[in-house]
Amino acid sequence: MSTDRDWDRRADELAAASVAESPTRWFVQLWGEAAEDRIDTPWARTAAYPPVVEHVAAAGPGEGRRAVVVGAGLGADAEHLATQGWAMTAFDVAPAAVELARDWHPGTVVDYRVADLLDLPPDLVGAFDLVVDVFTVQALPPRVRPEAVAGVRALLAPGGTLLAVQFVRERGEDPGVDPPWLLDEDEVRSLAAGDVVLHSLDRRGHPLNPAGPDVWVAVLRRGT
Numbered sequence: 001m002s003t004d005r006d007w008d009r010r011a012d013e014l015a016a017a018s019v020a021e022s023p024t025r026w027f028v029q030l031w032g033e034a035a036e037d038r039i040d041t042p043w044a045r046t047a048a049y050p051p052v053v054e055h056v057a058a059a060g061p062g063e064g065r066r067a068v069v070v071g072a073g074l075g076a077d078a079e080h081l082a083t084q085g086w087a088m089t090a091f092d093v094a095p096a097a098v099e100l101a102r103d104w105h106p107g108t109v110v111d112y113r114v115a116d117l118l119d120l121p122p123d124l125v126g127a128f129d130l131v132v133d134v135f136t137v138q139a140l141p142p143r144v145r146p147e148a149v150a151g152v153r154a155l156l157a158p159g160g161t162l163l164a165v166q167f168v169r170e171r172g173e174d175p176g177v178d179p180p181w182l183l184d185e186d187e188v189r190s191l192a193a194g195d196v197v198l199h200s201l202d203r204r205g206h207p208l209n210p211a212g213p214d215v216w217v218a219v220l221r222r223g224t
């Protein structure tokens with residue numbers, strides 16, 4: 001049941017009011033309202049997402065290699081990677097999300113920063129051995145999807161790996177007007193372009209909720 005503090009309902013309102021003009025303004029507003037304790041905390045996941053845990057375990061210790069989490073929210077995935085020896089950057093377009101992530105993880109070694117996937121700071125481009133995106137591409141409207149996907153790819157260093165986790169949309173199913181705008185198989189395959197090739201694509205049941213939608217787990221690599 002929705003309440004005044006229901007962040008999901010507020011997200012729908014804010015997105016409906018501004019996403020036609022700006023793909024990201026509603027995130028800045030939503031996280032700002034959460035930081036002011038006017039709504040419950042959005043995407044308040046305290047543990048790393050299971051496909052991230054699994055991928056990182058298989059990849060072995062980070063040993064100081066550089067990794068980045070895109071649209072990092074409260075930082076559960078970035079913090080987990082840091083414990084596995086990765087030198088972590090985690091960015092979000094919403095300044096309040098970055099502040100909350102720092103608050104949630106006092107003494108963190110993760111470099112949390114404000115940055116826009118659609119307009120990346122030059123020092124992030126081509127800088128990472130591992131790029132992790134959990135549900136950020138699908139949070140951006142289809143009209144900017146080519147830029148979002150290009151942004152994710154652009155973060156990869158030569159030889160780097162991209163792990164992308166997105167909810168499944170069936171081919172031909174209407175993506176709808178409200179976020180999130182789920183990816184069909186062709187869209188998730190379109191993460192590969194140029195020297196970034198698809199290494200594996202799995203469709204799995206929802207990792208946390210048996211009644212929830214399936215997820216794509218895509219692993220891509222940039223050539224050396």
Ligand SMILES: C[S@@+](CC[C@H](N)C(=O)[O-])C[C@H]1O[C@@H](n2cnc3c(N)ncnc32)[C@H](O)[C@@H]1O
Nearest residue numbers: 027043071073092093094116117118134135139
């Ligand atoms: C659906 S939430 C997922 C958060 C987190 N990855 C998780 O799984 O809990 C999407 C996140 O991406 C951020 N975001 C949206 N557009 C972005 C952009 N263009 N650049 C960076 N972050 C963005 C939002 O502020 C939000 O925190």
